[in-house]
Amino acid sequence: MADAAQEEQTGRSLPDPDAAREWLSAMMLIRRFEERAGEMYAKAKVGGFLHLAIGEEATIVGAVRAMRDDDYLISTYRSHGHALSRGADPNRVMAELFGREDGVSHGRGGSMHMFDLEHRFMGGYGIVGGNLPLAAGMGLSADYRGTEDVTVCVFGDGAANQGTFGETLNLAALWRLPIVFMVTNNQFGMGTSLERHSAVTDLHRRGEGLGVPGMRCDGMDVVDTHHVIGEAVRRAREERQPVLVEAITYRFRGHSMADPEEYRSKEQVAEWRKRDPITTFADTLLEQDVLEEGEPDRLDEEVVKRIDAAVAFADGSAFPPPESLYDSIYVLGDQVKGWYSVDERSAGVHRGEHERELAAKQRGPEGAYEKAVEQASEEDLGLDKGADEAQAEDDGAEKADPES
Amino acid sequence: MAVVRYREALNQALREEMQRDESVVLMGEDIGVFNGAFKVTAGLLDEFGEKRVRDTPISENTIVGMGVGAAMTGLRPVVELMTINFSLLAMDQVVNHAATIHYMFGGQVRVPLVVRMPQGAGHQLGPTHSHCFEALFQHVPGLLVAVPSTPADAKGLLKAAIRDDNPVVFIEHEYLYGQRGDVPEDDEDLLVGFGQAAIRREGEDVTIVGISRMALTAEKAAKILADEHEVEAEVIDPRTLRPLDLDTILDSVRKTNRCVIVEEGWPHGGVGANLAALIQEQAFDHLDAPIGRVTGADLPMPYSKPLEQIAYPHEPQVVEAVLATFGDL
Numbered sequence: 001m002a003d004a005a006q007e008e009q010t011g012r013s014l015p016d017p018d019a020a021r022e023w024l025s026a027m028m029l030i031r032r033f034e035e036r037a038g039e040m041y042a043k044a045k046v047g048g049f050l051h052l053a054i055g056e057e058a059t060i061v062g063a064v065r066a067m068r069d070d071d072y073l074i075s076t077y078r079s080h081g082h083a084l085s086r087g088a089d090p091n092r093v094m095a096e097l098f099g100r101e102d103g104v105s106h107g108r109g110g111s112m113h114m115f116d117l118e119h120r121f122m123g124g125y126g127i128v129g130g131n132l133p134l135a136a137g138m139g140l141s142a143d144y145r146g147t148e149d150v151t152v153c154v155f156g157d158g159a160a161n162q163g164t165f166g167e168t169l170n171l172a173a174l175w176r177l178p179i180v181f182m183v184t185n186n187q188f189g190m191g192t193s194l195e196r197h198s199a200v201t202d203l204h205r206r207g208e209g210l211g212v213p214g215m216r217c218d219g220m221d222v223v224d225t226h227h228v229i230g231e232a233v234r235r236a237r238e239e240r241q242p243v244l245v246e247a248i249t250y251r252f253r254g255h256s257m258a259d260p261e262e263y264r265s266k267e268q269v270a271e272w273r274k275r276d277p278i279t280t281f282a283d284t285l286l287e288q289d290v291l292e293e294g295e296p297d298r299l300d301e302e303v304v305k306r307i308d309a310a311v312a313f314a315d316g317s318a319f320p321p322p323e324s325l326y327d328s329i330y331v332l333g334d335q336v337k338g339w340y341s342v343d344e345r346s347a348g349v350h351r352g353e354h355e356r357e358l359a360a361k362q363r364g365p366e367g368a369y370e371k372a373v374e375q376a377s378e379e380d381l382g383l384d385k386g387a388d389e390a391q392a393e394d395d396g397a398e399k400a401d402p403e404s
Numbered sequence: 405m406a407v408v409r410y411r412e413a414l415n416q417a418l419r420e421e422m423q424r425d426e427s428v429v430l431m432g433e434d435i436g437v438f439n440g441a442f443k444v445t446a447g448l449l450d451e452f453g454e455k456r457v458r459d460t461p462i463s464e465n466t467i468v469g470m471g472v473g474a475a476m477t478g479l480r481p482v483v484e485l486m487t488i489n490f491s492l493l494a495m496d497q498v499v500n501h502a503a504t505i506h507y508m509f510g511g512q513v514r515v516p517l518v519v520r521m522p523q524g525a526g527h528q529l530g531p532t533h534s535h536c537f538e539a540l541f542q543h544v545p546g547l548l549v550a551v552p553s554t555p556a557d558a559k560g561l562l563k564a565a566i567r568d569d570n571p572v573v574f575i576e577h578e579y580l581y582g583q584r585g586d587v588p589e590d591d592e593d594l595l596v597g598f599g600q601a602a603i604r605r606e607g608e609d610v611t612i613v614g615i616s617r618m619a620l621t622a623e624k625a626a627k628i629l630a631d632e633h634e635v636e637a638e639v640i641d642p643r644t645l646r647p648l649d650l651d652t653i654l655d656s657v658r659k660t661n662r663c664v665i666v667e668e669g670w671p672h673g674g675v676g677a678n679l680a681a682l683i684q685e686q687a688f689d690h691l692d693a694p695i696g697r698v699t700g701a702d703l704p705m706p707y708s709k710p711l712e713q714i715a716y717p718h719e720p721q722v723v724e725a726v727l728a729t730f731g732d733l
Contacts, residue, residue, distance in 0.1 A: 072477070074473075103510075104510075105508060105509045105510040105512070106510030106511070107510070108507055108508055108509070108510050109508045109509060109510070113508050113509065115508075115509035115510070115512055115513070116512075117509075117512045117513055122473075122476065122477075122513075123505070123509060125501070126500075127496055127500050127501075130469070130496055130497070130500060130501060132466070132469070133465060133466040133467075133468070133469020133470050133472070133473065133497060134469050134470075134472055134473035134476070134501065135473060136466065136469070136470045136473060137469065137470040137471060137472055137473020137474035137475070137476070137477070137479075137481070138473045138474070138476065138477045139473075140429075140470060140473070140474050140479070141473070141474040141476075141477035141478050141479050142477070144429065144455065144474075144479060145478060145479075163465060164465055164466055164469065167461070167463035167465065167466035168463075168466050168469075168470075170461060170463070171460070171461060171463065171466060171470065174461070175458075327511065328506055328507050328510060328511035329506070329507050329545050329546055330506070330546070330548075330570050331506065331514050331568075331569035331570050333568065333569060334568075334597065335548065335564060335568050335570075335597055335598040335599065335647070336548070336568075336570060336598070336599070336647060337599075
């Protein structure tokens with residue numbers, strides 16, 4: 001109740017000044033990371049799909065800061081921000097985008113499949129709705145082991161129409177699993193708007209018939225998101241009651257980089273941009289004298305430096321060596337003894353046996369292999385974006401995105 | 405040795421591993437109060453309680469996915485799918501998640517999950533309830549695939565599967581549940597290792613490889629061949645398809661110079677198709693005849709009994725295929 005004006009504006013009180021500063025900085029880190037990732041994509045440093053969370057930063061930081069270190073977070077293909085907020089090293093998240101050995105998933109996962117066990121970020125997943133059952137398993141495991149750990153499972157409004165949504169919410173309620181289901185309602189399942197993909201558009205109500213009470217938060221407001229997720233996490237932890245939280249938000253960019261955005265108007269985007277979660281929070285902190293004039297800019301400068309360093313790190317990191325192609329398909333042990341478990345040994349068919357020897361031959365002079373890989377991946381993708389980054393970003397439709 | 409049924413051998417494996425390791429948890433449809441659709445889990449709810457033997461709703465994709473998530477965070481779940489037919493509903497969790505997660509996240513996390521399910525035709529259950537899907541699962545890197553055909557193998561392989569740190573698709577067979585066989589007693593650490601084929605019968609004239617129930621059919625056919633045609637067949641049961649013990653099969657083919665592969669599933673892209681490719685790649689000069697395949701018919705399984713019976717392999721087709729490799733037909 002420190003400030004009646006603030007209470008009136010958001011209905012929530014601000015966190016203490018240090019926390020407020022950190023939240024703002026964490027949101028800025030995501031914003032700058034995503035912007036730079038987009039640039040690197042245009043330069044073909046990043047391949048595959050790239051789904052940016054610009055505009056959704058408050059949903060990420062608000063939720064993650066309401067969690068304990070031992071809680072599990074599991075997310076989607078739009079997960080760079082979740083990994084970062086959970087504590088993953090920006091260098092390694094960027095290196096993953098670059099497909100490098102130092103990436104958080106050692107270059108095997110890419111943008112859609114970040115992972116950081118140390119910070120209990122249990123992964124980004126590329127299949128819409130695929131992560132909900134996994135979250136139930138993590139909740140079951142925490143429950144079985146008698147811990148207080150809560151699992152926060154983030155997914156989009158599109159995923160709310162997958163079969164796993166109903167299946168998992170039912171099971172979580174039935175078994176009283178400590179899970180917070182957080183549907184990040186950014187108004188679109190790829191290019192299909194909420195009212196065109198869901199009969200009931202109040203997504204937080206969709207768990208009621210399954211025994212999962214719903215809550216809703218303003219996903220453009222980090223304070224509100226933190227408060228609501230905090231209450232949901234508390235209920236999950238203390239009452240063993242799974243909760244569905246709908247965060248109302250908006251992505252300022254397309255679904256992925258390959259999105260011409262013909263399904264929404266520029267006016268709509270502009271209207272939501274006025275509610276930018278970073279600038280509105282910074283303005284509030286300035287108005288409330290939590291921050292001094294110029295402090296947001298200084299925080300932003302620090303963040304930009306951090307991202308500069310991440311890009312330099314990623315660029316300097318090596319590609320995974322070809323002889324590592326078959327590593328980690330299986331856990332080796334008594335049953336699976338070899339690095340390649342299916343014994344198919346004939347010559348002439350590509351199955352990876354000779355990679356170790358080939359690698360040495362192909363590697364040639366210092367740096368030649370890395371150069372060849374880079375060149376090959378640009379050719380494979382049919383991209384030649386170095387020449388005109390802006391053009392490539394605007395067109396953005398070289399690759400169709402069949403998912404979500 | 406004690407003579408027990410295949411389903412009892414599986415039950416023993418589950419019981420022993422649950423006694424041995426508290427992190428082993430069972431989940432599945434009607435595995436508890438109902439004691440299992442095929443009674444494999446009979447008595448386990450009473451012994452281990454609801455916390456460890458969990459009846460689930462009919463939600464195959466989510467049950468398997470829960471197993472994956474629990475396996476990633478410290479448990480060793482054994483998920484029962486009532487039959488392999490319903491595994492299609494769980495294919496996303498099996499292929500995109502269970503099989504992929506260890507690799508996709510650079511080896512940071514393991515998925516020690518077992519998904520058990522029976523397959524097989526012969527009970528007049530028609531097109532949706534008679535599938536054999538070894539070929540589908542053996543296709544997927546990241547999975548281990550077991551196809552036990554005897555009670556001893558069922559027990560030893562299931563125990564090994566539960567102790568392994570990789571996701572295992574464990575394919576049982578509806579017909580085999582009632583079959584009896586010798587199972588070693590009083591050795592709860594007796595495992596059957598993956599990637600070790602069993603030679604069921606030794607012979608010099610032809611190699612017959614039988615998958616799942618068809619290992620039994622192959623053995624019966626071998627007896628007919630010996631009794632009526634003076635052909636001594638060597639019968640091999642690979643027991644696991646991933647990893648595959650190709651060496652044992654190749655050694656046999658190099659000795660007999662002839663090979664017939666018997667499976668209950670469909671021919672296109674089947675286990676036999678793959679195995680025939682591997683054998684000809686490795687032992688082409690040792691083959692005196694084209695490799696024969698006996699498979700389930702290439703169609704949705706019909707309901708009517710006479711049609712169903714001719715739509716999956718029996719001994720006569722195997723005998724015929726073997727004789728064909730000698731040019732006798």
